[in-house]
Amino acid sequence: xxxxxxxxxxxxxxxxxxxxxxxxxxxxxxxxxxxxxxxxxxxxxxxxxxxxxxxxxxxxxxxxxxxxxxxxxxxxxxxxxxxxxxxxxxxxxxxxxxxxxxxxxxxxxxxxxxxxxxxxxxxxxxxxxxxxxxxxxxxxxxxxxxxxxxxxxxxxxxxxxxxxxxxxxxxxxxxxxxxxxxxxxxxxxxxxxxxxxxxxxxxxxxxxxxxxxxxxxxxxxxxxxxxxxxxxxxxxxxxxxxxxxxxxxxxxxxxxxxxxxxxxxxxxxxxxxxxxxxxxxxxxxxxxxxxxxxxxxxxxxxxxxxxxxxxxxxxxxxxxxxxxxxxxxxxxxxxxxxxxxxxxxxxxxxxxxxxxxxxxxxxxxxxxxxxxxxxxxxxxxxxxxxxxxxxxxxxxxxxxxxxxxxxxxxxxxxxxxxxxxxxxxxxxxxxx
Amino acid sequence: xxxxxxxxxxxxxxxxxxxxxxxxxxxxxxxxxxxxxxxxxxxxxxxxxxxxxxxxxxxxxxxxxxxxxxxxxxxxxxxxxxxxxxxxxxxxxxxxxxxxxxxxxxxxxxxxxxxxxxxxxxxxxxxxxxxxxxxxxxxxxxxxxxxxxxxxxxxxxxxxxxxxxxxxxxxxxxxxxxxxxxxxxxxxxxxxxxxxxxxxxxxxxxxxxxxxxxxxxxxxxxxxxxxxxxxxxxxxxxxxxxxxxxxxxxxxxxxxxxxxxxxxxxxxxxxxxxxxxxxxxxxxxxxxxxxxxxxxxxxxxxxxxxxxxxxxxxxxxxxxxxxxxxxxxxxxxxxxxxxxx
Numbered sequence: 001x002x003x004x005x006x007x008x009x010x011x012x013x014x015x016x017x018x019x020x021x022x023x024x025x026x027x028x029x030x031x032x033x034x035x036x037x038x039x040x041x042x043x044x045x046x047x048x049x050x051x052x053x054x055x056x057x058x059x060x061x062x063x064x065x066x067x068x069x070x071x072x073x074x075x076x077x078x079x080x081x082x083x084x085x086x087x088x089x090x091x092x093x094x095x096x097x098x099x100x101x102x103x104x105x106x107x108x109x110x111x112x113x114x115x116x117x118x119x120x121x122x123x124x125x126x127x128x129x130x131x132x133x134x135x136x137x138x139x140x141x142x143x144x145x146x147x148x149x150x151x152x153x154x155x156x157x158x159x160x161x162x163x164x165x166x167x168x169x170x171x172x173x174x175x176x177x178x179x180x181x182x183x184x185x186x187x188x189x190x191x192x193x194x195x196x197x198x199x200x201x202x203x204x205x206x207x208x209x210x211x212x213x214x215x216x217x218x219x220x221x222x223x224x225x226x227x228x229x230x231x232x233x234x235x236x237x238x239x240x241x242x243x244x245x246x247x248x249x250x251x252x253x254x255x256x257x258x259x260x261x262x263x264x265x266x267x268x269x270x271x272x273x274x275x276x277x278x279x280x281x282x283x284x285x286x287x288x289x290x291x292x293x294x295x296x297x298x299x300x301x302x303x304x305x306x307x308x309x310x311x312x313x314x315x316x317x318x319x320x321x322x323x324x325x326x327x328x329x330x331x332x333x334x335x336x337x338x339x340x341x342x343x344x345x346x347x348x349x350x351x352x353x354x355x356x357x358x359x360x361x362x363x364x365x366x367x368x369x370x371x372x373x374x375x376x377x378x379x380x381x382x383x384x385x386x387x388x389x390x391x392x393x394x395x396x397x398x399x400x401x402x403x404x405x406x407x408x409x410x411x412x413x414x415x416x417x418x419x420x421x422x423x424x425x426x427x428x429x430x431x432x
Numbered sequence: 433x434x435x436x437x438x439x440x441x442x443x444x445x446x447x448x449x450x451x452x453x454x455x456x457x458x459x460x461x462x463x464x465x466x467x468x469x470x471x472x473x474x475x476x477x478x479x480x481x482x483x484x485x486x487x488x489x490x491x492x493x494x495x496x497x498x499x500x501x502x503x504x505x506x507x508x509x510x511x512x513x514x515x516x517x518x519x520x521x522x523x524x525x526x527x528x529x530x531x532x533x534x535x536x537x538x539x540x541x542x543x544x545x546x547x548x549x550x551x552x553x554x555x556x557x558x559x560x561x562x563x564x565x566x567x568x569x570x571x572x573x574x575x576x577x578x579x580x581x582x583x584x585x586x587x588x589x590x591x592x593x594x595x596x597x598x599x600x601x602x603x604x605x606x607x608x609x610x611x612x613x614x615x616x617x618x619x620x621x622x623x624x625x626x627x628x629x630x631x632x633x634x635x636x637x638x639x640x641x642x643x644x645x646x647x648x649x650x651x652x653x654x655x656x657x658x659x660x661x662x663x664x665x666x667x668x669x670x671x672x673x674x675x676x677x678x679x680x681x682x683x684x685x686x687x688x689x690x691x692x693x694x695x696x697x698x699x700x701x702x703x704x705x706x707x708x709x710x711x712x713x714x715x716x717x718x719x720x721x722x723x724x725x726x727x728x729x730x731x732x733x734x735x736x737x738x739x740x741x742x743x744x745x746x747x748x749x750x751x752x753x754x755x756x757x758x759x760x761x762x763x764x765x766x767x768x769x770x771x772x773x
Contacts, residue, residue: 207650208467210567210589210627215651280568324546326566328587 006426008032010048011387014057016040018064019360020376029062031383034426039377057387060420063359064375065097065128065384067366068340070240070266070312072162072333073099074404076114077106082317082404084118085125087337090315090403092430094338095386095419098129100312100370103140104162110135110146112154119155127429128422129384131372133158136166136175136186143168145175152182157370160187160240163287163332165222167193169229176235183236185370190239190247191288192222199328201274201289209280211327214289216244223247227254230261238369239263241314243291245298252307262369263307266314266336267343268409270299276409282323282330284409286314300352303361310366311358313340317405335403339396341388342415348390349416355390387421394418458757462574462581465590466631474599474636481600481746481753488524488749498527498759501558505531506548507584508564513719513744514584514593518561521751527558545569549576558759562586567624580758582751588622594718595628597750599636601743602673605714610637615667615709616658617643618677618699618726621650621688625718626677630656643667645699647688664699668708676701676717679726692725702728706737714739 012028016039028043029036030052038047045054068091074081082090084101091099101118103109109118109132118132134156138144148159159179166172166188175186195218200206206213223239227250230237242248242263254261268276268286273296276284284290302308316333323330344362347353353361367375374384398411422430456476466474487493503522505515515531522529534548543551545564552560553576560581562570567587574581585591603609614633620626620642633640634657642653643661654660661667668674679695689695701715715731715738723729732738 202651204652204655207652207656208627210587210624213651280571321544324544324572326545326564326569326572326587328566328568 006034008049008052009383009423009426009428010043010045010052010054011057011062011385012044012048012054013059014062014387015059016062016377017356017359018377019356019364020378022356023377024356028057029377029385031385031423031426034383036377036379036381036383039379055387055421060387060389061355062377062385062387064363064377065386065422065424066095066341066362067098067100067370067372067374068096068313068315068337069100069264069310069366069370070102070314071099071337072102072104072316074317075105080404081319081322084121084130086402086404087315087317088125088127088130090335090337090401092127092422092424093402093419094313095341095388095422096128096313096337097384097386097422097424098131098372098374099337100131100133100157100366102162103133103135103160108135108140109133110138110140112147112150115151115154115156128424131155131157131370133160133187135159136161137171140164142166142171145171145178148175148179148184149182152184157372158185158187158238161189163189165189165191165193169225172226173229173233176229176233176237180233180235185236185238187238187240188222188226190219190222190226190242192218195221196288199285199289200277201291203274203292205274205277209277209327216246216291216295219244219288220246220250224250227259227261230254230259234260236260238309240312241265241269241288242302242308243269243288243299244295248298248302248307255307262309264310264312265299265303265308266312267340268314268334270296270303271343271346272296272409280327281409282325282327283334283407283411285327285330285332286334286409287332300347303347304352308361310369311340311344311361312366313337315403317403318407319405323407333407334409335401335405335407337403338401339408339410341386341419342394342396342417343410343413345390345417346415383423383426385423386419388417388419390417392416392418461758462583463592463754463758464571464574464581464583466592466595466628466635467590469635471635471637474596474632477596477750477753477757478600478603480757481596481750482604484749484752485604485746488745493524494526495524496526497756498522498525498558501527501759502556503527503529503559503561503755504552504557505529506552506560506562507531507533508562508569509585511563511584514563514747517744517747518582518584518751520748521755522559524748525752525755527755545573546576549573553577553579558762559755580762582754582758585624588624588627590628591624592628593747593750593754594625595632596754597743597746598629598675598716598718599632600746600750601716601739602714604746605739605742606672609633611639612672613639613641613670614673614675615641615643615661615671616675616677617664617667617701619648619679619683620644620653620677621648622680622683623677629675630658634658641667641671643699645689648683664705665708668705668713671709671713674701674706674709674713674715676715676726678718678720679722696725700724700726700728701731703731706731713737716740716743719744
């Protein structure tokens with residue numbers, strides 16, 4: 001329908017960060033017809049076409065758009081918490097150009113028609129690329145595998161039961177074995193369910209607050225077992241969030257043994273610890289629970305080491321009625337699309353990672369894992385880009401989030417870094 | 433100007449200023465838990481409560497201290513003893529008491545805890561006494577109301593007036609709390625009474641032991657400043673106080689314990705185990721007791737050892753003290769305004 005061809009766009013005098021080439025240096029990007037047509041120091045105001053819109057970046061970062069591989073949306077079924085449109089607005093404001101959506105909707109995304117509905121949703125109100133994950137089991141009930149082949153063909157980029165672990169060893173075994181035919185990626189929630197009925201991390205604070213709790217061993221047990229299932233079946237398994245030192249140790253060993261295992265993490269687990277629960281703060285009620293400080297430090301070390309493959313937001317919108325409750329009755333989850341970049345940049349500002357490494361974890365590596373385009377600044381690549389100021393100090397303000405839900409544990413959190421512009425397919429979808 | 437009309441001219445004879453000198457007092461708006469209170473505040477509450485014990489033993493038990501004030505007993509979990517104790521405490525201080533028993537079914541009808549809080553707040557209660565099955569629920573409610581809130585038990589978190597009444601019982605029997613050895617025995621994991629008592633007793637300088645099987649202990653409980661024992665005889669050795677906890681029926685079978693019989697064998701208080709404690713050790717229980725589960729009937733009824741009846745008596749006095757202390761600010765304001773009018 002867009003009959004008016006978009007003007008070329010030239011981002012000039014920027015600090016280019018391309019994790020694919022490992023490049024961090026000055027330059028510009030020229031965009032036309034939805035693609036990058038020139039990248040490098042030669043892109044300047046003088047060389048840009050006369051019709052182009054010139055954006056003077058003044059040393060701000062231009063990087064590939066973020067690929068967020070863990071986004072819960074409310075559509076269909078929970079549109080009061082988030083729609084695809086509102087999630088895409090939040091994504092655009094957060095510099096995220098592709099969201100990988102979770103199947104935990106109502107009905108669950110376990111059928112070809114629902115995968116197609118999400119994968120093919122396009123329109124002026126959907127500002128970013130949407131790549132759906134499908135359920136690993138029918139109705140997410142952990143019993144029968146979904147149509148992995150047909151769902152892959154329909155556009156499902158991976159298979160997961162989302163918040164639920166695929167607990168039954170036989171079911172996981174069959175999914176991984178069958179899924180190999182299609183090179184399917186299975187994404188696992190790594191918490192042994194029978195040990196995960198609590199509402200926060202086991203330890204002194206849970207004991208003081210009188211809250212039921214999960215041992216960190218719940219994560220270790222699930223991961224150790226699953227590693228053996230991968231060893232037996234050869235299927236690709238990704239642990240969505242690994243949050244404990246012990247579990248990271250066994251993943252390190254499994255990777256060293258050459259098993260097709262990957263893992264991710266979301267910002268709360270490297271930026272916060274269980275003390276964020278404080279005096280029953282339900283916005284800090286997450287699954288898995290926020291952990292002890294030594295586990296948080298282990299996550300940071302694993303990011304430095306390269307053991308953790310991707311950082312995702314884990315965006316999980318909840319309306320006030322789901323959170324303004326006694327702690328045990330409140331829903332799990334936190335929004336994260338708009339805090340993903342600034343909180344991840346703490347790893348750079350604190351000296352744990354280079355800026356290139358942070359961007360790599362947010363762009364190239366998730367693109368590689370989920371077989372998505374993106375994660376590079378290169379001629380002919382889709383023009384999915386983010387422009388951000390890496391240094392500016394910003395205090396996160398929940399009320400200013402674009403997401404329909406405001407449940408962030410980072411409200412009031414001081415950060416450095418702010419998205420100035422987000423470009424998806426050559427279209428400017430957000431400008432600060 | 434108008435401020436000159438002070439308490440001197442007031443017709444109310446009630447003494448407002450706390451006894452015991454400058455700087456002593458209790459200046460929190462609510463009583464949500466023991467954790468965070470300091471020894472002076474706890475000691476002060478116990479002193480006030482002590483004075484009410486004597487009043488309660490007279491034929492005329494009633495004072496008009498809280499005349500005109502409204503107390504709502506808001507219980508989201510069934511209770512007879514605690515609710516009655518608060519009701520008596522309120523009535524003996526002269527305030528109007530309303531009981532609201534709201535079980536879980538009415539929550540399912542759609543009204544949330546905060547809706548209930550806002551609704552009740554519009555009726556201007558001066559004191560809300562709240563019990564709820566979820567930890568932290570009473571604090572959540574306290575953020576939405578103008579009156580003062582007393583936690584009458586929230587989930588497994590705290591039951592501060594129980595700990596205060598236990599402390600008063602101990603202090604009256606033993607003359608002190610500091611330096612005593614107290615064993616708290618049974619289901620520590622699910623017990624708000626245990627948590628409040630641990631906070632209070634450690635704050636007041638007692639040595640606290642917890643005696644329980646590992647499945648009934650919360651994680652890192654030693655970080656609360658207690659010694660952990662699984663063997664009850666060893667746990668009771670040379671104790672001054674043996675504090676038993678009620679074992680909830682639903683915990684007795686299956687995942688926490690193999691059977692009632694096995695629990696009583698290892699953790700039921702009988703004379704054999706009690707013989708490890710000091711000869712004059714005091715036996716306490718928050719009630720209601722499961723005779724033959726956590727406590728042997730003979731032991732429970734031993735009038736020389738058991739303080740269980742006395743705990744109930746102290747409960748009313750302690751709750752009167754809490755009502756008195758928490759409403760002081762509101763009563764002072766009222767007096768000033770009344771005097772100015």
